[in-house]
Amino acid sequence: MIHKNLPVHVGFIMDGNGRWAKKRGLPRKFGHREGGKAFKKCVDDCIELGLNHVTFYAFSTENQKRPKDEIEALLKLFDEYLDDIREMDDKNARLRFIGDLGFFPESTQKKMREAEEATAKNTGLTCTLALNYGGRNEILHAVGKIISEGKNVYSEEDFGGYLYTAGMPDVDLIIRTGGERRLSNFLIWQAAYAEYVYTDTLWPDFGKKELEKALKEFSERSRRFGGV
Ligand code: FPP
Numbered sequence: 001m002i003h004k005n006l007p008v009h010v011g012f013i014m015d016g017n018g019r020w021a022k023k024r025g026l027p028r029k030f031g032h033r034e035g036g037k038a039f040k041k042c043v044d045d046c047i048e049l050g051l052n053h054v055t056f057y058a059f060s061t062e063n064q065k066r067p068k069d070e071i072e073a074l075l076k077l078f079d080e081y082l083d084d085i086r087e088m089d090d091k092n093a094r095l096r097f098i099g100d101l102g103f104f105p106e107s108t109q110k111k112m113r114e115a116e117e118a119t120a121k122n123t124g125l126t127c128t129l130a131l132n133y134g135g136r137n138e139i140l141h142a143v144g145k146i147i148s149e150g151k152n153v154y155s156e157e158d159f160g161g162y163l164y165t166a167g168m169p170d171v172d173l174i175i176r177t178g179g180e181r182r183l184s185n186f187l188i189w190q191a192a193y194a195e196y197v198y199t200d201t202l203w204p205d206f207g208k209k210e211l212e213k214a215l216k217e218f219s220e221r222s223r224r225f226g227g228v
Contacts, residue, residue, distance in 0.1 A: 003212070005219035007172035009053035010046070011187050011194070014039065015178030016202030023202075029073035034204035036077045043127055045208040047091055049215065053126045053169060057186045061100060061134030075108065078131065082111035085118065092124035098164035099133030100141070128168070135188030138164050165190055173218045175211070177203045193225050 014035055021031030039056060046054050059074060088095055097112045104112075112131075142162035146153050153159050160166065171191045174183070179200040183191065197214040199206070 003049060003215050003219060006050060006215060007195075007218050009055070009169045009171045009173075009190075010051060011055045011057070011171045011174040011191065012042065013057045013174065013176035013178075013184060013186055014203040014206075015176060015180060017204060019178065020202040020204045028070055031202075031204060032070075032074055032077060036081065038204045038206055040081075041208075042206065042211065043088075043093070043125070044091075045211050046127075047093065047125050048208075049211070051125060053128070055098070055128040055130055055165075055168075055171065055187065057130045057133065057184075059099070059131045059133070060185060061132055061137050062185065064103070064132070075104070078104075078129075079108055079111070082108065082115055085115045088115075088127065089119050089122065092122045094119045094122040094124070094126045096126060096128040096168075097131055098128055098138070099131045100137055101131060103132040126168070128165070130186065133164070133186070135183075135185045139189060160189070163189060170194070173197065173214070175199070175214050177201050177206050193223070195221050195223065 017031035017035040018028040019031070020034060021028050024030075039058070042056075043054070058078070063074075064071070085095060095115045097116065101109055101112060141164070142159065145162050146159075153162070165187070168190075171187050171194045173196075174186070174191055174194050175197045176182075177199050179198070181196075181198050187194075195218055197217055199210055199214070201210055
């Protein structure tokens with residue numbers, strides 16, 4: 001299906017992995033594994049539907065409070081994903097990573113840098129993974145950078161250049177699965193005028209039909225950006 005008025009940049013809050021596993025009597029990490037599969041399928045769907053920019057909230061700064069074994073399982077998933085980014089390259093997709101990445105082992109950080117470099121010239125979908133990401137952390141980090149460079153930054157545009165998302169368009173649509181209706185510190189600067197679509201579907205069950213439904217809903221909204 002060809003969609004009209006597609007959002008330029010879609011953010012995904014992938015919530016509900018834990019509940020998906022609990023419903024099946026499985027440990028939470030199994031939910032994350034299924035969530036990883038849903039993420040990969042979703043990237044394919046986004047490519048097929050002609051989206052240009054997508055950002056997935058895969059690990060928040062607050063997620064550091066989770067039990068050690070759950071964090072380890074998530075890190076393992078990210079690592080495994082980074083081991084095979086050829087598929088993304090084959091699909092002409094570009095990978096980017098945003099967040100306080102120093103939290104990850106040096107070997108993982110190296111794989112992220114290599115994945116960014118290997119796909120930098122691709123011209124299709126830009127797929128950004130928010131890892132150990134927090135919007136407040138991002139703003140503080142930007143302010144620190146401006147101070148350390150001794151710069152005066154007065155415009156929103158110039159300030160945006162100091163964020164992890166430098167060079168990316170603002171987010172137009174945020175899709176959150178798992179039934180909660182909050183932003184949870186995700187792209188708080190970039191989503192100032194975003195539209196929101198919430199679904200009770202748990203992330204591992206989120207698929208193309210629901211993505212298309214969300215895009216349709218977005219296309220029917222009237223966006224005035226504070227004007228009339
Ligand atoms: C929130 O659901 C989800 C996370 C904290 C992790 C999201 C990660 C993935 C979907 C894996 C992505 C994989 C790659 C390779 C990028 P929750 O665990 O808080 O669910 P709950 O609210 O049901 O407990």
